Amino acid sequence: MEPEALIPPDDLLALAHRLADRAGEVIRPYFRSGIEAEGKADGSPVTLADRAAEEAIRGALAAAVPDHGVIGEELGRENEGAELVWVIDPIDGTKAFITGKPLFVTLIALLHRGRPVLGLIDQPITRDRWIGAAGRATLLGGAPARVRRCPAVAEARVSTTGPQYFTAEGRRAFERVAARASLVSFGGDGYQYGLVASGSLDVVIESGLKLHDWAALGPVIEGAGGVVTDWQGRPPGTGGDGDVVACGDARCHAEVLALLAGAG
């Protein structure tokens, strides 16, 4: 029998808010400030803001919950065997950040024995913030967020960050869904998942997401009535290829999975 998921108490939600506040304070002055991207081993752009924000978050965690673990996109893993581990991506959507598009987000998740029980998606420029946690309704800016009813892909607003992030096979699978959708929109990284939680989008399909990209998504979307899985319908991260499908409506999700698998 699977152990009960921790219901995060208020003080952990308050801590998540403080971490996002700190990250936003650090990030905002860098946005459109003319700084250039530095190179990273894998070629993806990363900014000084990314690193500085992760340092600020780690500092706040060390002061508040020194016994918790931390996994960050920029600065590695610390005490990752702890019962409670924070997973942070200070700037998800570095290309959006670099190109001046206010769609990048700070992603913060809390894992309890490896399972996400709290997720926060924050856009520091527009100040949109979604927070979700096991046993609670997801909030956007303090008000309840709710997914949109969307019983079929034909009615769905579908989004992905960009077609270049799929493998050739993944792209064909995405195209099978896109061809049936009511609307297809590009761009948004982690921001898109918040938009599913608050009913602006119905479907987000992506590939190659790492733990720090997807850990926050489940609590946010499930707390708003939606569902997040990999392309086979398993919990995100199961297959190790980072495929993610987020849907507001479970009926639409079932149809998307079938289309991704090759039906239609």
Place this chain on the structure above:
Amino acid sequence: MEPEALIPPDDLLALAHRLADRAGEVIRPYFRSGIEAEGKADGSPVTLADRAAEEAIRGALAAAVPDHGVIGEELGRENEGAELVWVIDPIDGTKAFITGKPLFVTLIALLHRGRPVLGLIDQPITRDRWIGAAGRATLLGGAPARVRRCPAVAEARVSTTGPQYFTAEGRRAFERVAARASLVSFGGDGYQYGLVASGSLDVVIESGLKLHDWAALGPVIEGAGGVVTDWQGRPPGTGGDGDVVACGDARCHAEVLALLAGAG
């Protein structure tokens, strides 16, 4: 000899600001309000906000400058033979609007004898507003905007709204540029051109733009040191196919045109 372009006086710039203020007031309450897209003959989504904002702008124009012409995306042409004609697209980026992404913009342009002499790009949610006019430096939020130095495509941040807006041939042409670029980002509609003017993006390549989509772009980008043409290097709209290339740096623009034409 070509006649001199009108240098728009202060009162016309102030009027453009007032039009954008009115549009923003009308649009903001509709954003993420749960309204559904209504159908349009060409299948593109359009919202109640689009129509209400254009009505508000037309009302303000009729009161302030009844002798000027108006061409609007939603409500047609009026007195279009006038020496001064306003061209308005209340919500450029209706898909972004519908999917909750704060990248849609209000576009306002003023034509003098058919030639754009004033352009305004406004994002009502982030409150980013670029205004440019013949004989003046482009402003973003009241401060001078300036393009980024980018001598070659290899250093360029390239953006387009989505690959689905190109013809098959256009998409191959775009891919020739994208393959050489430093970074490719999707999404943004008219917002992207403001980002060129303020140096966050170096290149925007699009197809199928109509007069109301491109009329505001030249004054904004040229007043910031950049260049906007069609894919053959002519003024936008020359060939009638709505191809647009906007670049911050003329050297990069020359290389982009060659790549679009099939070089490389």
